[in-house]
Amino acid sequence: VSSLGRSTPATSQAASSAPAEVGVAQDEARWIVGVDIGGTNLVVGLVPVDGGSPLALRKLPTRAEEGGEAVVARVVAMAREAIGETLSTHAASPSAVAGVGIGSPGPLNRNTGVVLTTPNLGWRDFPLRDLIAGALELPATLDNDANCATFGEWWMGAGRGESTVVGVTLGTGIGGGIVLDGELFHGVSDAAGEIGHMTINFAGRRCKCGNEGCLEAYASGPNIAARAVEGIHAGIPSLLVEMVDGELDRITAALVSEAAVRGDVHAHEVMQETGKLLGVGVASILNILNPGVVVVAGGVTRAGDHLFEPLRAEVRRRAFRSAVDACRIVPAALPETAGVIGAAGVFRRAVLGRR
Amino acid sequence: VSSLGRSTPATSQAASSAPAEVGVAQDEARWIVGVDIGGTNLVVGLVPVDGGSPLALRKLPTRAEEGGEAVVARVVAMAREAIGETLSTHAASPSAVAGVGIGSPGPLNRNTGVVLTTPNLGWRDFPLRDLIAGALELPATLDNDANCATFGEWWMGAGRGESTVVGVTLGTGIGGGIVLDGELFHGVSDAAGEIGHMTINFAGRRCKCGNEGCLEAYASGPNIAARAVEGIHAGIPSLLVEMVDGELDRITAALVSEAAVRGDVHAHEVMQETGKLLGVGVASILNILNPGVVVVAGGVTRAGDHLFEPLRAEVRRRAFRSAVDACRIVPAALPETAGVIGAAGVFRRAVLGRR
Numbered sequence: 038v039s040s041l042g043r044s045t046p047a048t049s050q051a052a053s054s055a056p057a058e059v060g061v062a063q064d065e066a067r068w069i070v071g072v073d074i075g076g077t078n079l080v081v082g083l084v085p086v087d088g089g090s091p092l093a094l095r096k097l098p099t100r101a102e103e104g105g106e107a108v109v110a111r112v113v114a115m116a117r118e119a120i121g122e123t124l125s126t127h128a129a130s131p132s133a134v135a136g137v138g139i140g141s142p143g144p145l146n147r148n149t150g151v152v153l154t155t156p157n158l159g160w161r162d163f164p165l166r167d168l169i170a171g172a173l174e175l176p177a178t179l180d181n182d183a184n185c186a187t188f189g190e191w192w193m194g195a196g197r198g199e200s201t202v203v204g205v206t207l208g209t210g211i212g213g214g215i216v217l218d219g220e221l222f223h224g225v226s227d228a229a230g231e232i233g234h235m236t237i238n239f240a241g242r243r244c245k246c247g248n249e250g251c252l253e254a255y256a257s258g259p260n261i262a263a264r265a266v267e268g269i270h271a272g273i274p275s276l277l278v279e280m281v282d283g284e285l286d287r288i289t290a291a292l293v294s295e296a297a298v299r300g301d302v303h304a305h306e307v308m309q310e311t312g313k314l315l316g317v318g319v320a321s322i323l324n325i326l327n328p329g330v331v332v333v334a335g336g337v338t339r340a341g342d343h344l345f346e347p348l349r350a351e352v353r354r355r356a357f358r359s360a361v362d363a364c365r366i367v368p369a370a371l372p373e374t375a376g377v378i379g380a381a382g383v384f385r386r387a388v389l390g391r392r
Numbered sequence: 393v394s395s396l397g398r399s400t401p402a403t404s405q406a407a408s409s410a411p412a413e414v415g416v417a418q419d420e421a422r423w424i425v426g427v428d429i430g431g432t433n434l435v436v437g438l439v440p441v442d443g444g445s446p447l448a449l450r451k452l453p454t455r456a457e458e459g460g461e462a463v464v465a466r467v468v469a470m471a472r473e474a475i476g477e478t479l480s481t482h483a484a485s486p487s488a489v490a491g492v493g494i495g496s497p498g499p500l501n502r503n504t505g506v507v508l509t510t511p512n513l514g515w516r517d518f519p520l521r522d523l524i525a526g527a528l529e530l531p532a533t534l535d536n537d538a539n540c541a542t543f544g545e546w547w548m549g550a551g552r553g554e555s556t557v558v559g560v561t562l563g564t565g566i567g568g569g570i571v572l573d574g575e576l577f578h579g580v581s582d583a584a585g586e587i588g589h590m591t592i593n594f595a596g597r598r599c600k601c602g603n604e605g606c607l608e609a610y611a612s613g614p615n616i617a618a619r620a621v622e623g624i625h626a627g628i629p630s631l632l633v634e635m636v637d638g639e640l641d642r643i644t645a646a647l648v649s650e651a652a653v654r655g656d657v658h659a660h661e662v663m664q665e666t667g668k669l670l671g672v673g674v675a676s677i678l679n680i681l682n683p684g685v686v687v688v689a690g691g692v693t694r695a696g697d698h699l700f701e702p703l704r705a706e707v708r709r710r711a712f713r714s715a716v717d718a719c720r721i722v723p724a725a726l727p728e729t730a731g732v733i734g735a736a737g738v739f740r741r742a743v744l745g746r747r
Contacts, residue, residue: 144712144714199580200580201579201580213680215680217572217577222572222681223682224556224681224682224683224715224718225554225555225556225682225683225684225718225719226682226714226715226717226718227682227714228678228679228682228712228714228715228718229680229681229682229715230680231679231680231712231715232679232680234676234679234711234712235590235676235679235680236592236672236673236675236676236710237591237592237593237594238592238593238594238595238596238605239592239593239669239672240593241593246712248675248709248710250593314594317591317594318591320591320603321589321590321591321676322680323583324583324586324587324589324590325568325570325584325585325586325587325590325677325680325681326577326579326584326680327578327579327580327581327582327583327584327585328579328580329580354603355591355603356589357499357583357586357589357601359499359581359582359583360579360581360583360584360586362581363579363580363581363583364580
């Protein structure tokens with residue numbers, strides 16, 4: 038690909054100290070393409086360089102089973118459409134698009150732009166960043182999806198104005214991100230923020246990661262659904278049975294959340310227990326990191342107080358008073374777009390050098 | 393006290409941006425008084441401004457039961473002696489002593505220099521920093537003891553050269569400290585780093601903090617001793633019985649550690665279990681913070697591999713590979729002096745503005 042010279046690896050240090058080297062004309066830059074790659078959906082949009090809602094937002098199923106190249110092709114097509122639409126609406130030239138920020142499940146290597154392995158997508162040593170950068174002929178950055186979502190909430194969402202933000206994303210797994218002093222915290226080998234894999238019960242449930250008693254093994258989406266189904270099998274009546282026409286394997290955490298909101302007692306109790314278990318993990322986060330806000334994202338947060346009330350109560354019970362008093366525990370403000378916004382924010386910080 | 397004007401509260405931001413305002417002639421500064429206040433001992437020494445072993449080191453029992461003023465008087469007397477000895481040895485003038493860095497159990501308010509409450513010392517809203525600063529007529533800083541010990545290990549000990557250091561101090565409780573990019577991380581209300589109070593078993597042993605299943609409730613010194621005694625009561629033979637002349641309530645974690653080193657099987661097994669429980673907590677730290685080194689301090693580390701081998705094995709078993717591969721787990725390099733050195737280092741950073 039002839040353009041790869043332009044998409045020189047954009048490490049945060051190298052790029053922020055010498056943004057000119059990656060060929061970005063900063064004066065003209067008006068938008069950054071944000072790409073959020075998830076196990077279920079791909080979301081792409083153009084994020085204004087100085088913040089604001091993404092333009093020309095697009096969402097498509099990931100269809101990971103078609104392979105990495107097919108996913109990249111779909112992302113590239115979505116980005117081209119979004120760029121074309123935005124440029125023509127604003128009568129802008131292509132140079133108004135500064136580059137691409139990509140969020141992907143990991144673990145990954147931010148410096149090389151390679152996704153090392155993703156259980157949900159089936160990728161291994163996949164050079165995601167440069168494939169997208171090459172096809173779009175734009176510089177690009179790559180960071181973990183949960184990091185991007187947390188950074189998006191810090192930049193423009195529920196964590197705005199806070200120095201220390203911890204994001205917890207409840208989905209197939211439990212992702213986490215940490216923003217300290219307005220910067221994503223990555224640790225020494227890009228492995229920081231794996232909040233779903235803190236041990237909350239050392240002799241507890243087996244986790245997909247191989248460990249026992251991880252927070253994720255208790256409060257991830259599939260586990261919430263599994264606990265609801267177990268109750269129904271044990272004879273507890275629930276609206277959920279009706280909602281899935283008796284096909285219990287169609288019960289998801291989102292449906293449990295919905296049933297709780299609709300007044301189902303069993304679903305409410307499952308969400309209560311989920312909130313309490315999450316509270317155990319969040320309390321440890323407060324005692325270790327003492328953040329100003331914990332942002333909880335994911336479909337199950339639609340349960341609202343069914344989830345947040347027991348969560349906050351458990352944190353109050355377990356964490357130190359001074360840490361509890363200093364911390365808001367809130368649902369995500371940008372549930373659909375934090376990933377896209379944060380991915381663009383990572384590019385903005387690393388390549389354009391803006392805070 | 394007439395000198396309090398000179399001991400203007402030295403917050404890290406205010407002081408580092410305008411060191412001249414606190415009256416420190418930086419050119420002449422050769423030493424900083426380091427004060428480490430513990431539940432058992434007071435340690436005081438003069439730390440060279442550019443690093444090096446503390447001079448004129450003094451250690452006395454804390455005797456907290458005599459009250460805060462008596463402890464302050466003892467610290468001030470120790471500091472005066474240490475200053476006098478050092479100045480006369482080096483034929484230096486009093487202005488060669490830049491100020492005083494104090495480490496104390498907390499929680500405390502670094503800005504006001506007030507210790508809010510300390511279960512072990514019985515203090516409440518005690519203006520420790522300004523009492524010492526006033527009596528010595530020197531500017532002073534105050535930080536948490538476990539933070540100071542971690543900062544000392546980063547500056548001159550086992551964490552030297554690392555960007556991310558986590559310290560775990562095993563004593564009456566389990567203290568913790570976090571150094572990120574060469575700065576102590578305090579969180580938004582000085583409550584960060586309470587590693588002893590992360591939950592490792594949500595339905596577990598009651599902790600002194602009121603929570604259930606804290607790491608401290610399993611692996612603090614008194615708990616290690618208690619587990620050893622429980623085994624002896626259950627009929628397990630042990631060298632420990634002989635070591636305390638049958639008075640089992642004299643068994644301490646340090647003695648268990650010593651017995652393990654001397655080949656006692658029961659003590660070895662207690663230390664193995666301790667290492668494993670610590671490993672559960674340290675694994676979560678690796679998954680959240682991905683540090684370059686975890687420094688474990690406290691008397692029980694004299695057990696060496698009896699403790700560190702099961703600790704490292706449990707971390708390997710539980711934490712993500714990339715975090716494990718990036719992290720050394722090591723005993724403290726400055727077991728006696730990290731607190732004094734780190735307290736002086738905090739002053740150096742905050743008041744002299746040096747990194």
